[in-house]
Amino acid sequence: MSRRLEILRRATEIFNDQGVSRTTFEDIANAVGIKREAIYYYFKGRGDILAEIILPQSTALLANLRHIIRSDMSSPEKLRAAIESHVSSFNPSYLEMTIALREDHFVTKDEKLKELRRVWAEYSDLWTGLVEEGQGNGSFKNSVDPKMAAFGILGMCNWMSRWFHPGKGLSLPDIADTFSILVGEGLIEDKKKPS
Amino acid sequence: MSRRLEILRRATEIFNDQGVSRTTFEDIANAVGIKREAIYYYFKGRGDILAEIILPQSTALLANLRHIIRSDMSSPEKLRAAIESHVSSFNPSYLEMTIALREDHFVTKDEKLKELRRVWAEYSDLWTGLVEEGQGNGSFKNSVDPKMAAFGILGMCNWMSRWFHPGKGLSLPDIADTFSILVGEGLIEDKKKPS
Numbered sequence: 114m115s116r117r118l119e120i121l122r123r124a125t126e127i128f129n130d131q132g133v134s135r136t137t138f139e140d141i142a143n144a145v146g147i148k149r150e151a152i153y154y155y156f157k158g159r160g161d162i163l164a165e166i167i168l169p170q171s172t173a174l175l176a177n178l179r180h181i182i183r184s185d186m187s188s189p190e191k192l193r194a195a196i197e198s199h200v201s202s203f204n205p206s207y208l209e210m211t212i213a214l215r216e217d218h219f220v221t222k223d224e225k226l227k228e229l230r231r232v233w234a235e236y237s238d239l240w241t242g243l244v245e246e247g248q249g250n251g252s253f254k255n256s257v258d259p260k261m262a263a264f265g266i267l268g269m270c271n272w273m274s275r276w277f278h279p280g281k282g283l284s285l286p287d288i289a290d291t292f293s294i295l296v297g298e299g300l301i302e303d304k305k306k307p308s
Numbered sequence: 309m310s311r312r313l314e315i316l317r318r319a320t321e322i323f324n325d326q327g328v329s330r331t332t333f334e335d336i337a338n339a340v341g342i343k344r345e346a347i348y349y350y351f352k353g354r355g356d357i358l359a360e361i362i363l364p365q366s367t368a369l370l371a372n373l374r375h376i377i378r379s380d381m382s383s384p385e386k387l388r389a390a391i392e393s394h395v396s397s398f399n400p401s402y403l404e405m406t407i408a409l410r411e412d413h414f415v416t417k418d419e420k421l422k423e424l425r426r427v428w429a430e431y432s433d434l435w436t437g438l439v440e441e442g443q444g445n446g447s448f449k450n451s452v453d454p455k456m457a458a459f460g461i462l463g464m465c466n467w468m469s470r471w472f473h474p475g476k477g478l479s480l481p482d483i484a485d486t487f488s489i490l491v492g493e494g495l496i497e498d499k500k501k502p503s
Contacts, residue, residue, distance in 0.1 A: 132412065134329040189496045215412050217327065217470055244495070253495045261478055261486040262495060264471060265464045272463025275412055283456055291456040299494025300439070300448045300457060301384050 117155045120145055124162045129208040133163060133216050160223030163212075170209040171232045174202055178239050188247030193293045195243060199270045200289040203277050214274035240267060266296050312350045315340055319357045324403040328358060328411050355418030358407075365404040366427045369397055373434050383442030388488045390438060394465045395484040398472050409469035435462060461491050 114122070123144040127136050138159065142149040156162050181194045202210045218226055240263035247253030269292055283291070309317070318339040322331050333354065337344040351357050376389045397405045413421055435458035442448030464487055478486070 132329065134327065134411075192495065216329075217410050247495070252497055254489065254493070254497055257486045257489050257495065258478060258482065261483055262490055264467070265487050265490050268467025268470075269460045269464040271470075272459070272467050275463075275466075276459060283453060287453065288456055291452045292460050294449065294452050295457055295460050295491050295494075297494050297496050298449070299490075299492050300387065300442070300452065301492050302447060302449055303498065 120152060120155055121162065121166060125166050125208050125212065128212045133212065133218065160225040163218060164225040164229055167209055167213040168229055170202060171213060171229060175232055175236045178236060182239060182243055188250060188252035189297060191243055192297055196293045197289040200292065201285050203273050203285060211274045214271045237263060237267060315347060315350055316357065316361060320361050320403050320407065323407045328407065328413065355420040358413060359420040359424055362404055362408040363424055365397065366408060366424060370427055370431045373431060377434060377438055383445060383447035384492060386438055387492055391488050392484040395487065396480050398468050398480060406469045409466045432458060432462060
């Protein structure tokens with residue numbers, strides 16, 4: 114494994130264990146077994162490392178959502194596929210999603226995180242578009258604000274970064290299934306719904 | 309204003325501005341205009357201050373949910389009332405909710421935060437109970453896992469700590485309304501639902 118890759122791997126583990134904001138360059142250097150100064154040869158700062166860890170996963174998630182939206186599925190099918198895509202990115206093999214979401218990285222103004230912010234903004238806009246499309250073709254209720262609905266669904270999934278532990282409780286497909294029913298069909302039995 | 313209260317007020321502002329994990333005792337002392345050592349007269353550490361800021365709001369939220377659950381409302385009405393109670397706690401006059409949720413404070417093992425963890429665990433259990441009650445009396449769908457449904461709804465609301473800015477976008481009652489429709493009745497128009 115290259116030194117650069119090793120730094121990224123160790124940083125991913127430490128970020129996941131103790132949180133990004135509590136991790137120093139020193140911590141990462143110690144874990145790799147090199148001097149703090151040596152990391153600067155590869156990365157300019159913590160934001161650099163963080164962006165490199167998170168960005169590929171976020172970009173993949175964005176590309177996946179684009180495919181779903183452009184497909185010929187119905188809007189309810191797209192909704193389910195988009196939830197499945199998002200929830201399954203909490204795959205136990207990847208710590209990226211938890212690291213990306215558990216903390217608010219945009220509290221600091223880091224240049225390197227700008228690209229990440231752009232990807233997430235586009236992702237969130239696509240979600241709003243998915244809801245609007247369904248409202249436009251009569252599949253989704255017009256009584257909800259599309260952006261708030263998108264933010265709500267994303268929040269539901271993103272909050273997993275705070276409680277989901279791979280191997281404990283339900284599996285990712287089961288969670289995606291519950292979330293899809295919850296926001297798609299709703300919790301209330303049809304006969305009990307206010308008309 | 310007492311010195312103690314002033315420390316709490318300033319700490320609340322700084323926690324909100326720059327995040328708890330990035331705030332030192334030094335920062336709080338500077339904002340109050342006293343020496344770092346002087347704060348120790350009132351508080352043992354940052355966790356102490358944090359717990360004192362967050363706990364009253366969290367305890368009030370818990371008490372409110374208990375009232376809702378014990379009331380004679382129907383399960384769908386309880387669901388809506390519980391969402392309204394949670395969402396309205398992001399009231400612009402209070403920064404507590406954002407501070408409480410934006411970061412994961414349990415990354416560190418702070419004794420003082422134990423009580424907070426207990427309150428949140430009970431709150432989350434009550435939410436699961438609300439869903440189970442509705443499933444038991446035939447108001448809610450049995451096809452969803454009650455705990456995952458509760459976690460999903462709470463996540464939807466809690467994620468507001470990452471995007472909600474008072475005065476921008478929809479009001480809290482409008483957000484509560486959208487979220488209630490979303491998870492109660494579901495996004496999909498009834499005639500389009502899979503049967």
